[in-house]
Amino acid sequence: MDFSLNEMQQMLSDSIARYVSREGASARDFSPARWKQFAEMGLLGLTVSESLGGSGGSAVDAACVMEQLGRGCVRTPYAFSAVYASSLLGDLGDAAQQDRWLTALASGEAMFACAVYEVEARHDLLPLAARAERQGDGFVLSGHKSNVWYAQHASHVIVAARTEGVAGDAQGLSLFVLPTDAPQLVWRHFPTVDGGCASELTLNKVVATAAQVLGPVGDAHAALSTAERRTTAALAAESVGLSTVMLDMTVEYARTRQQFGQAIGASQALQHRMVDMLIEVEQARSLAWFAATSVDEGDAVAQTRAVSAAKARTGAAGSRVGKDAIQLHGGMGMTDELLLSQYVKRQMAVEQTLGDTAFHVERFARID
Template sequence: MDFDLSEEQTLIKDSVSKLLKGEYDFEKRERHRAAPLGFSEEIWQSFAELGLTALPFTEDDGGLGGGPVEMMIAMEAFGRALVVEPYLASVVLAGGALRHAASAEQRAEILPGVASGETRLALALFERQTRHDPALIAMRATKDGEGYRLDGEKSLVLHGDSAHGFVVAARMAGSPGDTGGLGLFHVPADTEGLGRRGYATQDGMRAAEVQFSSVRVTADDVLGDPEGAYPVILRVIDEAIAALCAEAVGSMERMVELTTAFLKERKQFGMPIGGFQALQHRAAEMYMALEQARSMMMFAAMSAEEPDAVARRAAISAAKVQIGRSGRFIGQSAVQLHGGVGVTMEYEIAHHFKRQTMIDLAFGDADHHLALLGESGGLEAA
């Protein structure tokens, strides 16, 4: 199997790496976080100018027609730099829901704005009781004349405080726990009855609690089957996990790089601490964990477009298990080898470790996905 990047993929990698190297060192990232929106609008526009916001969308929808490998390249670079812009929220999550559920007319109306970076969307999916299972969604969508009325609350909506609109999952029929009866709706952020409360998350990102009180949407705002969105939701989650795996590997790579440099520079008893064999062994173990994670990142990217939902979910779960375990081991080792400075917010390692922890928890941690993998009989059975 050929793992070499094509000429176009290499160009994407070089372009995004060059941009982030010049505009996204640790100090600049902290300034971006302190901006009113929690990220830099100038950097977001630079992403759009490079075509990154258009990457996964077809040319008919105003995009570049990239696939999971191209997304992997971009997300890995974002992980190294600890990017705080709403790429996952708008392009991967909300954009993915539109790609898979919206009609051609809806995509033509909404996606060009997302692809150009002018429109930022957020996926309002999970609620306080759902944990990692979207079948437990309780928010109701009630038929109201020619349209629908949405009532309920959504929790931890990534970058929901600055989104121009939402893709909302709500229940048309059935009870929480049923996989049927779920629909997806496009709701502009300025719709009457919609309220939101934004806040910073532990890893430097932004999220919001979003309330829907008799929010009216039209039939044209329904994305696909109003009672058959569950398979689409699972597919979007799988693609998001594949993207997060790539981001995690980029972050792990940076932690290994920083730790190796620290071991060479920090001196104890008149010599660099990297000369102590025990620390060399730990650094080698960090590198092995990184390469194990990298191989599963590639596996997740190659499996993200698998049409068989069972096989796709097994592959994605297997990748999430390894990514979670490698991220925790590398993060803990990096902090331990750095000593006290490794847990200070003035140093980059601590921020990477926080982001690794949040990535592990997103859409189910390693233990959750290990249980899913066991229930399915493992990769071979899937």
């Protein structure tokens, strides 16, 4: 299979690489001004249809963006607003909702968080216990959500709640688009290991109008699964970007660090270690691009198999490369002052997001 980028994808990748290089360390932290720059570059509407101000791009296009953001160790809500939320809004929203919310997303006027997952489910969509009870033409939402990434910066949150059935049922799930400052949304924000942020959300009898229901009532599971696959494939690409730079840092350090009158990279034992790291990165890259290609093709089972394989491989490779990079840098590899440590922490966060390595290995094994 040919994983080479076409001309437009190469231009997209190169433009982000130049942006990250130009902005330097300041690009690594989120800011509203930087989010607006992403909009001006066309990144936020990358997967939004052209009629709504986007580019109509594919999962491979999103992977191009995410790999370069990974190379720059950029901590951003991009995966959850421009990929996850964009997928849900595009697949489920009616014409009026898409015109309202996707246009705002693409222009940078709105940022979306996704309150889908719950503690009992860990990395999975199910069980989902939060409930939405009918009240007149609208609903009243109750329950608790965990791991709502970058919610404290978002203007809107997409909430998954059950309108019928029991917690383990795939049917009966509905989505609601609410402003993050809506009454009775109780937030607890906290920092993540990589310097980003996430939140827990308590739905304390939140009132949602009929206009805030996204798509058909009780039929959101398929769209949630699709959005999850697209975002997981994007995160796998980000992990490849992180691992690539950790390897490059290690090789450069081995070339310049002198010990006993020669560069430590002259040691054959260390050369073998770095070759092993390279193999890990290249295997991860192949599976990440295969997953991105698969997300836009084939059935849901084939997509899930490809995405889980990629997330498991990129997670394992990132962990291995990060640990080896720290060891080959010596004690200084663990210090906050060294840029490597930021990449290692970001890789740890990505590996735990939307399913860690063990979760995806188990999911892959269950697929018939």
